[in-house]
Amino acid sequence: MPGCGEKLAKLTSGSQYDVCMPGECMQMLTSSACITYNQNASGCNRMLKVLLHGSCSYDCAYCPVRVDRSRLSFAPRELAETFFGLYRKNLVGGLFLSSGIPYDTDDVMSELIETARILRNEGYAGYLHLKILPGAQRPDINEAAQLADRISLNVETTGESRLRALSGIKDYAGDIIKRLGWIAEAAPGHHTTQLVIGAAGETDREIFNCVTALYEQMLPSRIYYSAFKALPKTRLASRESTPAWRSRRWYQMDYLIREYGFNRTELLPLLEDCGTLQNDDPKALLARGREPVDPNVASFADLVHVPGIGTVTARAIIQAREHRTIRTPRDLGVPGSCLKRALPHLAFSGAARQATLAGFH
Ligand code: SF4
Structure with missing residues (x-):
């Protein structure tokens, strides 16, 4: 049986493709590194990002978790105690908890919530980010919102047809958009989402329409952007990875929308006729x-x-x-x-x- 240390190493590396913190996107502006548990780190690097289950029965084409055959998992109590061990030694400062879905979604969601419940019942008052699984039940979303500082469900891509290219299981309208609406009601101002830029061949115009609609209708505190990476053994391994500049430009676009209040009409000229965003500072382009x-x-x-x-x-x-x-x-x-x-x-x-x-x- 693998020990907690081995599981921690494996299940933290499995979570690295999820972006969860403002500090991370700032880091992404300067490098492509993702943050995972690091014993010698400080600041936002002290967030323990970990998966409850390191394998998944879903079929997302870009995802390395689904090809992991090790089937490593934490039980809720085991993960809570592992976290407490690190937290009490001041090795980590917060928890970002996600999971693969090796069996029934409701059961895995219950385990995520159970882990959070143990932590809170046993005195943990620090930062806790819980991932909501696609298709999660509304009462589970409500409870997760009560327990966590922040909850998130990844929108992944821009619409149903694009999602079809990535997964034959997830349903965009039902499993994701409907749940984002529930999340918006359960955790107003305390939820985020993430787009994987380029995984399904989305144009920047499609991303623009998706992002502006999400900010208008779902009111996320912010949207994260990760450039698609063609990872070995995934179905998209032979595809070209999205260049890092494209997600950087999306962070800049996002800033214009979220912090500076640029509206749709002002931003539309940044898209070329083919629907592509120029590789230049969008604010400087608009000022010309x-x-x-x-x-x-x-x-x-x-x-x-x-x-x-x-x-x-x-x-x-x-x-x-x-x-x-x-x-x-x-x-x-x-x-x-x-x-x-x-x-x-x-x-x-x-x-x-x-x-x-x-x-x-
Ligand atoms: S649901 Fe999809 S993205 Fe999430 S862990 Fe499973 S295969 Fe990966």
């Missing part, structure tokens, strides 16, 4: 050809549309102009690194645009 804005009068929304200006910088500018007229970049009181990108898109009232980057240094 736009009239410069005056930081003395620009609204918050106008300011965050300027490349280099985010929500923090926009608030700092609005605060600064309450005390003085902004005539030069220096009057903005924000770091020069932000202004290098922003300056071509700003017009300073009360002064000719004599301000140049050279003058700012």
Whole structure:
């Protein structure tokens, strides 16, 4: 019988393709690495990401879990105690719990919930993210939402026909979209979802339509994007992996929608006629050809549309102009690194645009 250590090694590596934390997508902006249990790690790397079951009877074409024949599993009590052992030694700081589905979905969902229930009943008050399985029952979703800080169900792709290319078992409307609606009601503002970019050949236009509809109708706190990876022994092993830049561009697009309030009409020009997103910074692309804005009068929304200006910088500018007229970049009181990108898109009232980057240094 494999010991807990062996199971932990195997079942944490099996969970690495699920993205769960903001820190991870920030990491994905700079590397393609995923985070798993790491004894020497700190910060968000201290999240234990683990599967309850390391095998699955479903047939998702890209998934390495379904080809795992080791059939390693944790029982709920065993996983809870393993987690407590690591947590009490301060080796991990939170838990992301998912699972393959080797048998009945309801039974596996019950086991996930049972694990969470043990942890909470025995005093664990830290971060807990529970994965909802496709086709989960509504009472289970409600209970998971009560126990966990965050719950999530992966939407995977953009629609029924695309899902057909990946799985003959999952039903997009019933197993996923209907459940996302239940999740939205059970955990408003505390649920996420994830798209696998490129696994089913989706165009960026399809992704755009899917993402904007999800944000409008399901109100997830955020959407994660993982670039499809052609993994050995999966049905899609011979396919080309999606380039990392494409998921990075989707994180940038997502930021424009979620944090900066860009609407559909503004963003649509970023899609080429063939439905493809350009490999360039979407905010910079949208700013090209736009009239410069005056930081003395620009609204918050106008300011965050300027490349280099985010929500923090926009608030700092609005605060600064309450005390003085902004005539030069220096009057903005924000770091020069932000202004290098922003300056071509700003017009300073009360002064000719004599301000140049050279003058700012
Ligand atoms: S349901 Fe699909 S994606 Fe999830 S573990 Fe099973 S085969 Fe993999």
